[in-house]
Amino acid sequence: MSADTEPGGADPSRGEGTAGRDTARKRLLQWVAVQATVVAAAVHLLWAWPRLGSPPDARPYLFVAGSALAVTVAVATLRAGEYRRLYALGAGTLGTFLGGFLVWHGTGAAAALAAEPLAVVAAIVEVVGFAGYLALFRLAPPTSVVVDRRREEEPDPEDRTP
Template structure:
């Protein structure tokens, strides 16, 4: 990537760096909350949520790591936003009309839901700022050809 791409809105532009950091922190914090909730409940075989939360938290961390390492792929940003939005909608679906009282009773849930909400907005902003995937792939092929 040339220096001009970083200044003109490439992957390393200031706004994109901040949004990427916020999105990754939201995803990792949400994953941590899910893992901390699930870990002590793994011995309850009748409840599938701890196992689902472990897998979903791991998946969220993988998406966060890919967001840090990969080029600016819109599909990756959509995956991050979708994963965090699924956590939010799942919470609402599980608790229904009792969401306010469930949040009030669980500080972990408050932290997780705020992190997910912020992360969704950051991933959506990254998606909107990213060029189409074909442009990113073409840019990457040109860089490999120049080396």
């Protein structure tokens, strides 16, 4: 057994034998990332819903679409395997919300935060969720390893006898 392999002969660089490693930490991070994402989506919907009829401002429509994407990613995070691409999408969605706020308000972002309590809540949960998804991304094995594991777990339809 080389220094790079785990006691069971698994090679951690290839993602083997990591199914049970850091399970409690991963579940906690999933919970934090999902909760932060759902709260961020709810805050954006609370802000956008009363403003949907104002045609010159596209933000309410973008917030509704972004919130739908964020909730979809949160649900997929709970139901799917450890997919790095999914975690990157979650971090990217929350990062886009946060970055969009900073770009929209520019140098007046601090004043906008002070004037809008919902913006403060959104910014906090977006940072927390972004950090959670990034941590999950770092802990997850490469997507190809997860896909291979799922293929190994599925029964082969040709092996079934009638």
